[in-house]
Amino acid sequence: xxxxxxxxxxxxxxxxxxxxxxxxxxxxxxxxxxxxxxxxxxxxxxxxxxxxxxxxxxxxxxxxxxxxxxxxxxxxxxxxxxxxxxxxxxxxxxxxxxxxxxxxxxxxxxxxxxxxxxxxxxxxxxxxxxxxxxxxxxxxxxxxxxxxxxxxxxxxxxxxxxxxxxxxxxxxxxxxxxxxxxxxxxxxxxxxxxxxxxxxxxxxxxxxxxxxxxxxxxxxxxxxxxxxxxxxxxxxxxxxxxxxxxxxxxxxxxxxxxxxxxxxxxxxxxxxxxxxxxxxxxxxxxxxxxxxxxxxxxxxxxxxxxxxxxxxxxxxxxxxxxxxxxxxxxxxxxxxxxxxxxxxxxxxxxxxxxxxxxxxxxxxxxxxxxxxxxxxxxxxxxxxxxxxxxxxxxxxxxxxxxxxxxxx
Amino acid sequence: xxxxxxxxxxxxxxxxxxxxxxxxxxxxxxxxxxxxxxxxxxxxxxxxxxxxxxxxxxxxxxxxxxxxxxxxxxxxxxxxxxxxxxxxxxxxxxxxxxxxxxxxxxxxxxxxxxxxxxxxxxxxxxxxxxxxxxxxxxxxxxxxxxxxxx
Numbered sequence: 001x002x003x004x005x006x007x008x009x010x011x012x013x014x015x016x017x018x019x020x021x022x023x024x025x026x027x028x029x030x031x032x033x034x035x036x037x038x039x040x041x042x043x044x045x046x047x048x049x050x051x052x053x054x055x056x057x058x059x060x061x062x063x064x065x066x067x068x069x070x071x072x073x074x075x076x077x078x079x080x081x082x083x084x085x086x087x088x089x090x091x092x093x094x095x096x097x098x099x100x101x102x103x104x105x106x107x108x109x110x111x112x113x114x115x116x117x118x119x120x121x122x123x124x125x126x127x128x129x130x131x132x133x134x135x136x137x138x139x140x141x142x143x144x145x146x147x148x149x150x151x152x153x154x155x156x157x158x159x160x161x162x163x164x165x166x167x168x169x170x171x172x173x174x175x176x177x178x179x180x181x182x183x184x185x186x187x188x189x190x191x192x193x194x195x196x197x198x199x200x201x202x203x204x205x206x207x208x209x210x211x212x213x214x215x216x217x218x219x220x221x222x223x224x225x226x227x228x229x230x231x232x233x234x235x236x237x238x239x240x241x242x243x244x245x246x247x248x249x250x251x252x253x254x255x256x257x258x259x260x261x262x263x264x265x266x267x268x269x270x271x272x273x274x275x276x277x278x279x280x281x282x283x284x285x286x287x288x289x290x291x292x293x294x295x296x297x298x299x300x301x302x303x304x305x306x307x308x309x310x311x312x313x314x315x316x317x318x319x320x321x322x323x324x325x326x327x328x329x330x331x332x333x334x335x336x337x338x339x340x341x342x343x344x345x346x347x348x349x350x351x352x353x354x355x356x357x358x359x360x361x362x363x364x365x366x367x368x369x370x371x372x373x374x375x376x377x378x379x380x381x382x383x384x385x386x387x388x389x390x391x392x393x394x395x396x397x398x399x400x401x402x403x404x405x406x407x408x
Numbered sequence: 409x410x411x412x413x414x415x416x417x418x419x420x421x422x423x424x425x426x427x428x429x430x431x432x433x434x435x436x437x438x439x440x441x442x443x444x445x446x447x448x449x450x451x452x453x454x455x456x457x458x459x460x461x462x463x464x465x466x467x468x469x470x471x472x473x474x475x476x477x478x479x480x481x482x483x484x485x486x487x488x489x490x491x492x493x494x495x496x497x498x499x500x501x502x503x504x505x506x507x508x509x510x511x512x513x514x515x516x517x518x519x520x521x522x523x524x525x526x527x528x529x530x531x532x533x534x535x536x537x538x539x540x541x542x543x544x545x546x547x548x549x550x551x552x553x554x555x556x557x558x
Contacts, residue, residue, distance in 0.1 A: 340423075341471075342468075342469060342470035342471060343470075344445055344470040344530070344533065345414070345471045345472070348413075348414075348527070348530065352413075360444070360445060360446070361446065374446045375445070403419075404414060404419055404422070404423075405414070405416070405419025405420060405422065405423050406423070
């Protein structure tokens with residue numbers, strides 16, 4: 001298929017059901033192209049059996065489909081081995097897995113866990129709970145009002161007690177890209193493990209875990225064209241090897257007696273119970289779609305649309321964009337407020353015009369407290385949006401205050 | 409998709425609320441929140457001799473939550489707690505979509521929020537003031553004894 005076709009909304013069946021919908025809530029979840037839906041469908045029609053279990057042809061097929069997805073993920077993020085790719089339900093589960101499994105073994109009383117203040121609750125609550133259980137301390141890395149973190153601030157925040165630093169590669173509120181490689185080097189000099197939340201970055205920019213050097217990376221399939229209920233945890237093999245299992249049950253054991261068990265090898269040690277093979281197949285189809293399109297085309301298109309939206313928003317009085325002043329630093333995420341209008345009312349006005357945006361605290365309440373706002377509205381785009389979506393967005397944005405009863 | 413339900417009644421009560429202020433003579437106050445969306449109000453009432461003599465609210469939230477609280481106070485000031493309870497029941501009936509035309513008329517300006525019944529995500533915004541009122545009055549007690557602390 002040509003790039004132009006792959007970029008088009010026409011590959012996304014949801015727009016057949018909702019032809020007039022301008023879907024601008026891609027950071028929450030992306031729509032699914034036909035190729036992904038068909039791949040999941042094909043798996044259940046032609047290859048379904050319980051993977052990793054049965055000694056018959058269909059089960060072998062199911063196993064191949066499931067493990068083939070793991071190989072695709074390995075290649076997609078540049079991991080060294082399939083053993084480093086753990087399938088989970090979503091990025092939240094991936095982060096919880098680290099907190100429960102790595103955290104319980106490695107965090108002790110008085111240790112410090114450093115968390116970037118803009119983190120999504122998914123990359124904050126597991127650490128808060130862990131710290132409470134272990135008597136450890138949570139500390140925050142502060143950013144500027146426009147969402148910028150500096151290497152200097154990180155160096156200052158790290159202490160000999162800092163065992164872990166949790167940070168998103170792209171914040172789901174600011175959309176700004178953090179210098180993860182630099183952060184990793186600084187953390188490693190301090191013997192601090194770095195956990196990177198890639199939920200908002202992996203769908204939009206090329207991510208190479210070896211180049212970044214991070215110890216862990218978490219992301220979700222559903223934010224990158226794939227199905228819901230499917231997530232990935234990347235971890236360095238030497239770390240994963242030493243970690244105890246997260247959940248227990250079928251498929252994660254080697255040998256079980258009445259007294260105990262020995263656990264399966266990586267990655268299956270962390271995948272208890274029947275796995276989400278359909279989800280894995282869908283994730284692989286999503287990766288294939290992204291690879292065929294290429295990140296160069298995705299980034300170019302998303303940058304173009306972000307710029308168009310940003311410039312339109314800038315012209316409207318009373319609209320305040322959160323974060324950087326350069327649209328290039330937003331990666332398709334434009335969080336904003338309108339003076340005098342509550343974000344839920346903003347979203348409702350957009351909804352009445354068939355435009356989907358998000359309003360609220362975007363699961364980042366500490367950040368909103370830091371910014372001094374209770375909630376914000378957010379439009380987030382993807383490559384399959386088009387100029388018309390953006391023009392409609394800007395035009396409705398310009399009408400919100402009038403619709404809310406403000407004169408002029 | 410919603411129709412534009414931000415009519416004049418709603419936007420006017422939101423932008424120019426009559427009852428959004430502190431109330432020094434309040435005999436009872438109650439905090440009400442919608443944790444998921446951050447609507448946050450404090451409802452104050454002055455109840456004397458079985459009559460809601462005065463009322464106010466403070467706080468922040470979306471237009472629907474704020475306007476609905478203001479409209480509610482218009483309705484219940486000067487009424488007995490029993491009458492307020494009756495309005496509350498009518499209002500809840502309206503936003504769950506099961507009200508008759510006669511009942512709707514009783515709600516006066518509050519009937520402007522009827523279309524919320526088609527917006528499940530916003531029902532809790534419209535109901536915040538009324539739910540706070542319900543907690544505050546704890547109707548059964550108020551019916552039996554005067555609140556006269558102030």
